[in-house]
Amino acid sequence: MIPDFNYAPFVWSSYAIAAAIIGWQVVQPWLAHRALRRELREDHLAEQLEQANDA
Amino acid sequence: MIWTTLKVGFHKLGTPQVFYRLSSLLPPWLWAGFGVCAAIGVYQALYVVPPDYQQGDSFRILYVHVPAAWQAMATYVVMAVLAMIALVWRIRVAEIMAMVSAPIGAAMTLLCLATGSIWGRPMWGTWWAWDARLTSMLVLLFVYLGIMALYAAYDDHRKGARVACILILVGLINIPIIHFSVEWWTTLHQGATIRFFGESTMHPSMMPPLVWMTVAFKFLYAAALLTRARNELLRQDRSRNWVKLLMLKST
C-alpha cells in the first residue's frame, strides 16, 4: 500500500525546506499575535488599576 | 452612484476598525484553502505524476520551486500596487500591508533560490551559476531585504513606510528583468515552457500539481499578508481608542 520510496534525497530536502519556510510563515503571525494580546491585556489591566487608584 | 459606493467602500476598507475585522475573519478561510490545495498538490506531485524520462524523480522539486518563484515575483507586484496606493492616497493600512509583504516575498525568494540550488545539483551538476535568471533572483532577495532594512531604520513608522514605498517602486524594474532574463540572455536556466496565453510545452500529465501548488501559494500569501498586517496594525495603534475598546469588549 505504501509506495516504495526511492526518490532522490534532493527532492526530500527541497520539500523539507519548503515545509520549514512555509511553516514559519504560518506560525510567526500566530505567535506574534499571542504576544501582542498578552501585552495589550497587561496594558489594559495597568490602566484599569490606575483609574481605580485615581478614583 | 455605484462609483461613489465603491470609493466610499475603498476608503472605509482603509480604516483600522474595518480592516481589523476583515483581517480577523478572512484568514481562517485562506489558511484552509492553502491547506487543501497544498495537500492535493503535494500528494499529486509526489505520488501521482510519473517520473520524468530524463531526470527521473528529481524533477518533482519543480512543484515547490516554480510556485515559489512565481509567488516571489507576484508578491513584489502586489507590494508595488500597495505602495502606489499608499503614496497617492496616503492610506495607512496600505502602507502597513506593503511593509508586511516584504518579509513574505523575501521568504518566497529564499525558497526559490534554495530549492533551485538543490535541483541544480542533479540537473546541471552545480549548486549555483552566475547566469541572468539566478543572479536577478538573488538581486530580488536583496531588494526585499533592503526594503525591510529601510523601514526598520526609521523610528517614525509612517515616514519609514512611505520612504520604503518609493524604494519599492524604484525596484519594480527588476521584475521584468527577471521574467525576460531567459529570453534576453543565453542562460543555464531553462526558458519559459508555461505560457498564460497559448500553448504550453509542458506535458499535460505534469500540469495539475503545478496548478494546485500555485493556487496554494496564493492562498498562503493572502493569509500571511492579512495576519501580519493585523499584528502590525495592533502594534502601531496600541494606545489608540479603538484598540482599547476592543480590549474592553473582549474581557
Added chain:
Amino acid sequence: MTARPILALFKRDLRLAARHAGQSLLPLVFLFAVLILIPLGVGPGPNLLAVMAPGMVWVAALLSGLLALEHLFRPDLEDGTLEQWWVGDTSVLAIVMVRFVSHWLITGLPVILIAPLAAQMLYLPPHAVPTLMLSLLLGTALLTLFGGLVAALTLGTQRGGVLLAILIFPLIVPVLIFGAGATAVVADGLSAQAHLGLLTALLVLALTLVPLATVSALRLNIE
C-alpha cells in the same frame, strides 16, 4: 525664474569642495587602496590581473563612489538649509539636479581621469582604456543618480552608511555588469556597442525618473 540662485548653488558646491580638497579627494585615495589590495590578494601575475582588470577597476570605482554619497544631502539636513529649498520660487527639482551635477564633477570626473593609471596598475590592455573611460563616464553618472536617490531615502535614519550601500546594491548591479562587460569585451577585441547602448539607455531613464523620486524622498524627510 532666474538662473542666478541655481548658478550660485552650483558655484557654492564647487567652492566648498575646493576648500576641503583633501576631503573631496579621499574617495580617490580609497580607490587606489582597493586597487593595491587586489594584486596583493590574488598574486601579481599579469595574465590573471589583466583578465580581472575591467571588473576590478569598476568595483573599486563603485566602492569609492559609495563613500562620497553620505555628504550629498545630510549636511544640508543637519544645518536646516534643506527645508529652505522649498521656500522661494526656485524649483526643488532644479536644485536637486544641480546638486547631482556638482557631485558628479567632484566625485565622478576624477575617477574617469584617473582610470588610465588604474588600468595600467592592473595591466589592462591599452586599447581598452578609452572604453573603460567611456563606460566609467556613464557609470559614475548613474552612481551619482542612484546614490543620490538612496541618500535621500535614508536621510531620516541615524546614519546612512552601510544601509546606503545595501540599498544601492540592486540598482548598481546592471550598471556594473554592462560597464565592466563593455571594457572586457573590448579588451578581447570585440565591440562594446550593445553594452554601452544599454548603459546609455539606463542613464537616460535614470535622468528622467530619479531626480523626481529624489525630490519626493527629500520632501518626506524634512517633515
